[in-house]
Amino acid sequence: MTYIKASSPLYQENPQVMATLKDVAELAGVSTATVSLALNDGPVNAETRIRVIEEARHINYVPNAIGRPLITGRTRTIQLLTLTSDLHTDTVRKTSLFYYILEGVLSVASERNYSVRFDVKSHEDPGLTEYIERLVGGGAVDGIAIIPQFHRTNDFMQVIIRDGFPYMLLQSECFGPDKHFVDMGNYAGAFMVAELFATAGAKELAFINGPKMHVDSIERERGFSDRIAIANPDSLRVWYGDFTIQGGYTGMSELLRQGRPDSVFCGNDYMAAGAIRRLLEAGIRVPGDVSVVGYDDNDICTGVFPPLTSVNNRFFELGNALAEGLLAQIADQTVVWRKTFTPFLVERQSHRQALRAGTGHGTSQFIDL
Incomplete structure (x- = not known):
């Protein structure tokens, strides 16, 4: 040259x-x-x-x-780390949702001339704390955004806090109250679904949920059951799956053995797709006999029939917020960064008595497909 x-x-x-x-x-x-x-x-x-x-x-x-x-003293690189339970079976591998968050992070980072490293680790990895220590002390990145999924011990967080390293958490419920986090509003989103069912006069409700210890499962069940308890405290049945289409199919099969519900909330859209498939195979009409609502509002919602009502939890915006909070701390370590999102319902044709925006559900959108 x-x-x-x-x-x-x-x-x-x-x-x-x-x-x-x-x-x-x-x-x-x-x-x-x-x-x-x-x-x-x-x-x-x-x-x-x-x-x-x-x-x-x-x-x-x-x-x-x-x-x-x-x-x-800066690399202009940040780390996005997803913590899962099992690298071989978990939904990180089976769904595209984490890429929506990554896209949001990349959008902000690229505007600020930052690069993003993305990694997935198991909560159960015995070398997790050592991995975090290398990140914090190795000078390879300027900060870390963590997406934990399960309630687990958090020894590695002490390393980050001890060294004053810039960090952001998605879902602070995993580790208790924290300084820097983005809350995706799982409780509020599930409460909206229960309100939708209650308004439609649902009597026999079921919830096909994800893994018991998954933070999304816990918060969505809490929000859903809290609203149901107001009117129908004994009407709710819960089955735990794995956030996959097969999990929803199996869960719906188990629920039908106990008696058909009239309204089913699924912990994500993939399980809702599996539940709808099982209902239709059994000759049960959706939503004529059973209403079904999912969560996440991903692409599969318009790929099933009938199109699926779901909660949009604003993954791209969550990614934006994670990056913004992290870069704010990198620029000024005295910053405390917290943000809570409110999701919204996107109503399609998979539940009875779909209410159009302005008729009682201010956080809903109705899409007629």
Whole structure:
């Protein structure tokens, strides 16, 4: 690779030459240290920053990703870590929902010129704490966003907190009250479903839930049963599955052996699809005989018949918030970042007496497909 002096007209004639930090400094009339600060969100006045950025673009300067951390102390890389129960069987592998969150994280990170590393680890991994220690102390990332799914011991969190490392949690319920978290509103979303059933006059209700110790399962069951208890405290039957289509199919089969419910809430849309399939195979009409509502509002909702009513928990926005909170802490470690989302119902044709927006469900949308 040929190096050419920054002031040379050959920069315009040969855009493939490799510019250096010193070249940018020469053109901008500042020191190399000022160039580094300007290109890495350091304390530089706006006029200087603009001039440096313009000159860097003019000569196609690309910062050295290896050398940058030595100068700024930052890698401009964040870690997104999902903690699951079993890497071979869990829903991380079987559903696309985590990619919606990742997309939200990437959207914010790319705007701020940050890279994102994505990893999946088991809660049961005996090397989890050591893995976190390497992340925190190794200088490979500037902060970590964690998506825990199950209530487990949280020894590794002490490592993060002890070192004052920037972090964000999705679902702080996994580890108790915490400083930096995004709450996806599982309780509120499930409460909305129960309210929808109650308004329709449901009498025999069932809940096909996910794994018992999964944080989403716990919060969705709590929200659903709390509302049901107001009017029909003894009407609810619960079956625990695994957030898969087969899990919903099996759960519906078990419920039918005990007697047909008139309304079924499923812990996610995949189980709802399996439940609908089982009902239709048994000659049971949906929603004529049984109403079915899912959770997550993913693509499968419009791929089943009838189209599935579901709770939209705003995964992309959750990802945005995780990244925003993490980058805010990286910029200022005194920041405390908390955000709670309220999901909303998207009503389709899988439940009886679908109520259009403005008729009692202010958090609902009705989509007529």
